[in-house]
Amino acid sequence: MTAMENVWLDIGTIDDIPRQGARVVKTPMGCIAVFRTASDDLFALNDRCPHKGGPLSEGIVHGTSVTCPLHNFVISLETGLAQGADKGEVATFPVRCQAGRIQLEASQLARSKDAA
Amino acid sequence: MTQKLVVVGNGMAPGRALERLFEMVPGAFDVTIFNAEPRTNYDRILLSPVLSGEKSYEEIVIHGDAWYRQNGVTLHKGRKVVKIDRASKTVIAEDGTQADYDKLLIATGSVPFVIPVPGNDLAGVLTYRDIDDVNAMLIAAEQGGHAVVIGGGLLGLEAAAGLKARGMEVTVIHLMPTLMERQLDAAAGQLLKRELESRGIKVVTEASTRQIAATDPCLGPPRVAAVELQDGTSIKADIVVMAVGIRPNAVLAKDAGLATGRGILVNDRMRTSDTDIYGVGECVEFEGNVYGLVAPLYEQASILARELAGAPGAGFVDKALATKLKVTGVDLFSAGDFADGDDREEIVLRDAARGVYRRLVLKDDKVIGAVMFGDTSDSGWFFQLIKDSVDIAGMRETLIFGPAYAGGGNADPFAAVAALPDEAEICGCNGVCKGRIVSAITEKGLTSVDEVRTHTKASASCGTCTGLVEQLLTLSLGEAYNPAAVKPMCSCTELGHADVRRLVVAKQLKTIPDLMQELEWKSSGGCAKCRPALNYYLLSTWPGQYVDDNQSRFVNERVHANIQKDGTYSVVPRMWGGVTTPGELRAIADVADKFQIPSVKCTGGQRIDLLGVKKADLPAVWADLNAAGLVSGHAYGKALRTVKTCDGSDWCRFGTQDSTGLGVRLEKFLWGSWTPAKVKLAVSGCPRNCAEATCKDVGVICVESGYEIHFAGAAGLDIKGTVVLCHVKTEDEVIEVTAALIQLYREQGHYLERIYKWLDRVGMESIKAAVVDDPTRRNALFEGFMHPQKFSQSDPWAQRASGSTDSHEFSPIANLTYMEAAQ
Numbered sequence: 001m002t003a004m005e006n007v008w009l010d011i012g013t014i015d016d017i018p019r020q021g022a023r024v025v026k027t028p029m030g031c032i033a034v035f036r037t038a039s040d041d042l043f044a045l046n047d048r049c050p051h052k053g054g055p056l057s058e059g060i061v062h063g064t065s066v067t068c069p070l071h072n073f074v075i076s077l078e079t080g081l082a083q084g085a086d087k088g089e090v091a092t093f094p095v096r097c098q099a100g101r102i103q104l105e106a107s108q109l110a111r112s113k114d115a116a
Numbered sequence: 117m118t119q120k121l122v123v124v125g126n127g128m129a130p131g132r133a134l135e136r137l138f139e140m141v142p143g144a145f146d147v148t149i150f151n152a153e154p155r156t157n158y159d160r161i162l163l164s165p166v167l168s169g170e171k172s173y174e175e176i177v178i179h180g181d182a183w184y185r186q187n188g189v190t191l192h193k194g195r196k197v198v199k200i201d202r203a204s205k206t207v208i209a210e211d212g213t214q215a216d217y218d219k220l221l222i223a224t225g226s227v228p229f230v231i232p233v234p235g236n237d238l239a240g241v242l243t244y245r246d247i248d249d250v251n252a253m254l255i256a257a258e259q260g261g262h263a264v265v266i267g268g269g270l271l272g273l274e275a276a277a278g279l280k281a282r283g284m285e286v287t288v289i290h291l292m293p294t295l296m297e298r299q300l301d302a303a304a305g306q307l308l309k310r311e312l313e314s315r316g317i318k319v320v321t322e323a324s325t326r327q328i329a330a331t332d333p334c335l336g337p338p339r340v341a342a343v344e345l346q347d348g349t350s351i352k353a354d355i356v357v358m359a360v361g362i363r364p365n366a367v368l369a370k371d372a373g374l375a376t377g378r379g380i381l382v383n384d385r386m387r388t389s390d391t392d393i394y395g396v397g398e399c400v401e402f403e404g405n406v407y408g409l410v411a412p413l414y415e416q417a418s419i420l421a422r423e424l425a426g427a428p429g430a431g432f433v434d435k436a437l438a439t440k441l442k443v444t445g446v447d448l449f450s451a452g453d454f455a456d457g458d459d460r461e462e463i464v465l466r467d468a469a470r471g472v473y474r475r476l477v478l479k480d481d482k483v484i485g486a487v488m489f490g491d492t493s494d495s496g497w498f499f500q501l502i503k504d505s506v507d508i509a510g511m512r513e514t515l516i517f518g519p520a521y522a523g524g525g526n527a528d529p530f531a532a533v534a535a536l537p538d539e540a541e542i543c544g545c546n547g548v549c550k551g552r553i554v555s556a557i558t559e560k561g562l563t564s565v566d567e568v569r570t571h572t573k574a575s576a577s578c579g580t581c582t583g584l585v586e587q588l589l590t591l592s593l594g595e596a597y598n599p600a601a602v603k604p605m606c607s608c609t610e611l612g613h614a615d616v617r618r619l620v621v622a623k624q625l626k627t628i629p630d631l632m633q634e635l636e637w638k639s640s641g642g643c644a645k646c647r648p649a650l651n652y653y654l655l656s657t658w659p660g661q662y663v664d665d666n667q668s669r670f671v672n673e674r675v676h677a678n679i680q681k682d683g684t685y686s687v688v689p690r691m692w693g694g695v696t697t698p699g700e701l702r703a704i705a706d707v708a709d710k711f712q713i714p715s716v717k718c719t720g721g722q723r724i725d726l727l728g729v730k731k732a733d734l735p736a737v738w739a740d741l742n743a744a745g746l747v748s749g750h751a752y753g754k755a756l757r758t759v760k761t762c763d764g765s766d767w768c769r770f771g772t773q774d775s776t777g778l779g780v781r782l783e784k785f786l787w788g789s790w791t792p793a794k795v796k797l798a799v800s801g802c803p804r805n806c807a808e809a810t811c812k813d814v815g816v817i818c819v820e821s822g823y824e825i826h827f828a829g830a831a832g833l834d835i836k837g838t839v840v841l842c843h844v845k846t847e848d849e850v851i852e853v854t855a856a857l858i859q860l861y862r863e864q865g866h867y868l869e870r871i872y873k874w875l876d877r878v879g880m881e882s883i884k885a886a887v888v889d890d891p892t893r894r895n896a897l898f899e900g901f902m903h904p905q906k907f908s909q910s911d912p913w914a915q916r917a918s919g920s921t922d923s924h925e926f927s928p929i930a931n932l933t934y935m936e937a938a939q
Contacts, residue, residue: 011930020641020667023929034929038641055683058671060644067644069671069679074644102929109935 008096008103014040016102022057022066027109032093033057034102035077037064043077044095044104050075050088118146121424122207122215124197124368125223126151128160129397129413131178133221136421138187144425147189148215150207153246154194156180160246161410161545161578164443167250167278174839174880182811182837190215200372202390219392219424222369222380226362226398226408231266235328240340241356244275253357257282261354264288264343266325268295270441272359273308276317277443279357287318287351289325289343291360299439299450303466304489307473311446320351328356364399364406379406384431386420396420405434410577411544412437418547438499438544440492440580447488449495452502453477454485465516474516481509494518496533496584500540533587542584545577553585557592564603565589606645608637613649613866620657628654628665644670649867652754655790656862659904666922672752675925676912677734680727685734687726688751689741690787693761693779693799694722703744707737721758721796723749735926738913747911750787754868756858757796759783760808764801764818773818775801778847782816785851786858788909789901792865792874795858810838813871814854819843823850827857828872836872839880842888856887856897863900 017023017036025032031047033056047057054070064077074083080090094105123130126149157179165171184191195209208214228243265276268290280286294305309319324346330338342350364379375381375389379401386394396416419432438451454477465474477485482505486498497519514521519535538551556571569576575585589597625631647668654662666674677685715727761779765771779799798809799816809815811831815838817824822845826838865874886893915921
């Protein structure tokens with residue numbers, strides 16, 4: 001485990017994701033949605049809505065939230081928590097942008113796998 | 117076993133009885149209705165608003181044709197039953213139509229009383245009973261001139277106010293010393309008279325009509341010229357409306373040998389003297405009483421329905437009734453018994469300056485009658501005191517000031533309604549109590565009177581309880597209820613859809629960020645509700661200039677397929693007018709095999725749906741479909757969906773025109789257009805209407821003489837039959853009118869508002885004026901439709917199948933699944 005710490009995996013360039021959009025990263029433990037906001041902030045969340053498993057990567061991104069395309073759950077990209085009256089939480093993952101390249105932290109992916 | 121129920125009459129009472137019956141025992145009765153009037157069931161209480169122009173006939177229809185079809189009811193319009201043969205259990209209509217019954221319901225209503233004076237049969241002498249009478253009055257009112265209303269009761273005064281509103285000079289002649297003497301005491305009658313006179317209506321009381329004088333026969337066919345009174349006065353009249361009362365129409369029943377008095381005698385289960393024959397409504401007499409107000413008639417209807425359904429509950433009892441006058445701006449209420457008497461006391465409040473009068477009649481410390489004029493806000497509370505026989509000894513001193521003071525004196529304007537018990541009746545017409553309305557508001561999240569109407573029927577008939585319903589909304593929702601406020605688009609703004617559409621044009625807003633900045637959006641980046649709406653408004657307002665923002669579109673419209681519950685997609689290729697070929701079907705079959713698509717099914721719009729396609733496969737699926745000439749069916753969009761057709765004159769022995777060809781032409785013309793909500797069309801080759809055009813957004817019915825263009829149908833959350841827009845002679849005209857209609861809808865419609873809701877909001881008149889009556893405007897709309905078609909009629913599948921557009925949508929940004937192997 002410790003060997004994996006602070007290992008950042010390159011997954012593409014920031015322009016691979018449209019503003020107010022998302023792309024999916026396939027991982028051994030399932031799909032992770034990487035979001036890019038209007039102000040070029042990046043967030044990575046498990047691509048499954050806590051409600052009925054809808055693909056969050058397909059939702060409309062507004063501010064730092066995404067609305068699930070299946071039943072309109074609104075999820076905070078920052079915390080992974082369902083907003084408003086809805087209850088639920090999605091796992092979030094460390095993601096960063098280095099010189100225009102998007103990087104995901106590998107240890108988190110592995111830990112999630114164990115947890116799963 | 118299904119029983120045959122025949123109903124004679126199609127008014128509000130039998131209509132309500134059948135509604136209840138179908139709810140309780142659907143399919144138990146095979147129902148046939150004979151209606152002497154050539155139409156469906158409409159709300160007669162609302163004739164006065166139609167007369168005054170506050171409502172249209174369409175707005176007061178209770179059951180449209182579709183309702184009868186849905187419930188399998190045979191409705192004989194314009195056929196009057198002339199005989200009941202009880203021995204053979206058959207009814208016979210004037211034209212010879214017959215129907216057998218197991219159970220018969222007589223609901224022949226009432227007939228207006230016409231005073232027996234010379235000249236009462238002249239042209240121009242009208243009664244006030246049905247929509248034909250209203251139409252006759254409206255035609256007369258167009259000419260202006262003088263109207264004399266004989267009868268100063270409820271109906272007469274409503275007719276007088278309506279005719280005045282239509283611009284006629286109106287005189288009311290009343291036999292008694294004060295108006296509405298059956299419902300009002302003398303003081304309130306005087307106040308009412310003064311109020312009407314201040315509106316320019318002349319009122320002559322204690323006036324007995326001697327005769328109705330005719331025009332000079334030398335000037336053409338004689339018609340009414342004046343009303344002459346016993347005292348010799350002559351009042352000029354171009355029309356005379358007789359509204360002196362109604363009497364039960366019991367002739368048919370009497371001729372059949374049923375027991376009758378003033379009306380058809382019924383017991384408390386609405387059964388006549390024949391066990392298989394029932395009566396309901398204004399034609400019946402119960403314990404010496406006949407009824408003309410809607411509340412007891414609806415009560416009768418419910419009892420009758422329970423009886424027929426074999427689930428009898430409590431029987432009918434005579435109850436205190438309340439009256440309100442439906443003249444806009446005149447607040448008047450009366451209930452119970454308010455005659456003078458030795459054993460009675462009264463409490464009166466007068467405020468002459470404000471024009472307020474209240475009188476309560478008490479007997480044994482109970483309120484037995486109430487009359488209110490000028491301020492009727494507490495009427496519900498007083499009516500409840502009467503109905504419940506509440507002992508008022510403890511609050512007698514402040515009783516007249518209403519419920520706000522009954523508890524010891526706070527002056528909260530909502531105290532009256534708040535003080536009502538849950539079982540207090542708010543809507544007398546539909547028997548809806550406070551508790552039901554409040555629970556509907558809280559449980560279903562209702563925020564407007566319209567929504568309360570939809571869910572509870574309260575305030576949906578005569579509308580006089582609208583104020584109370586609004587107060588209940590305020591009580592339940594607090595400040596969140598603002599009747600004047602437009603409903604905001606979403607929580608990101610206070611502006612409604614109409615405001616935003618207007619401001620987009622007025623302020624020349626051309627991008628979503630500009631719009632949000634300028635209109636002071638409260639959130640950063642909007643939300644999933646407003647963003648697609650804004651994108652549509654900008655797209656439809658600035659065609660060719662605005663760049664469609666994919667990220668503001670719902671996933672379906674972004675990826676041009678329908679997302680399914682498991683994250684796969686469905687793919688529906690266009691089948692123009694529902695016509696396909698063996699080649700196309702082969703291509704679809706091959707695609708289904710090649711991509712292992714789990715489900716292939718037909719849609720309701722005459723095309724084929726491939727369900728369960730993996731997102732990554734979409735471009736390749738589309739490429740194969742494109743190769744066979746198949747393009748996107750836009751089954752995923754707020755856009756033109758399908759044009760459903762029948763076989764038409766090419767094949768069908770009944771077809772009058774080439775409905776299939778016209779459907780294909782329409783679809784090729786309209787496809788690709790974005791609209792506020794989905795738009796579905798159909799073309800039927802004859803009035804048999806096999807393409808079900810009369811429940812579509814736009815439906816064309818071919819007839820020998822051309823094409824009837826219908827619109828504003830729906831068969832989803834709501835079921836709506838279409839209304840006829842116009843009749844045209846050629847296919848070209850169909851296309852021109854349809855395109856103009858859809859363009860007007862594109863310009864005015866609120867996002868997600870279907871055509872039928874748009875019609876409800878803007879009204880038929882404005883749509884017809886733009887699309888049918890004014891050729892210049894129609895042409896401008898047509899051009900407005902054509903312009904964006906130049907760049908929107910390009911197959912979105914082909915663009916994506918080639919990989920040139922939005923390729924990022926269909927593949928992951930990275931694949932890290934190797935990590936597992938690496939560990």
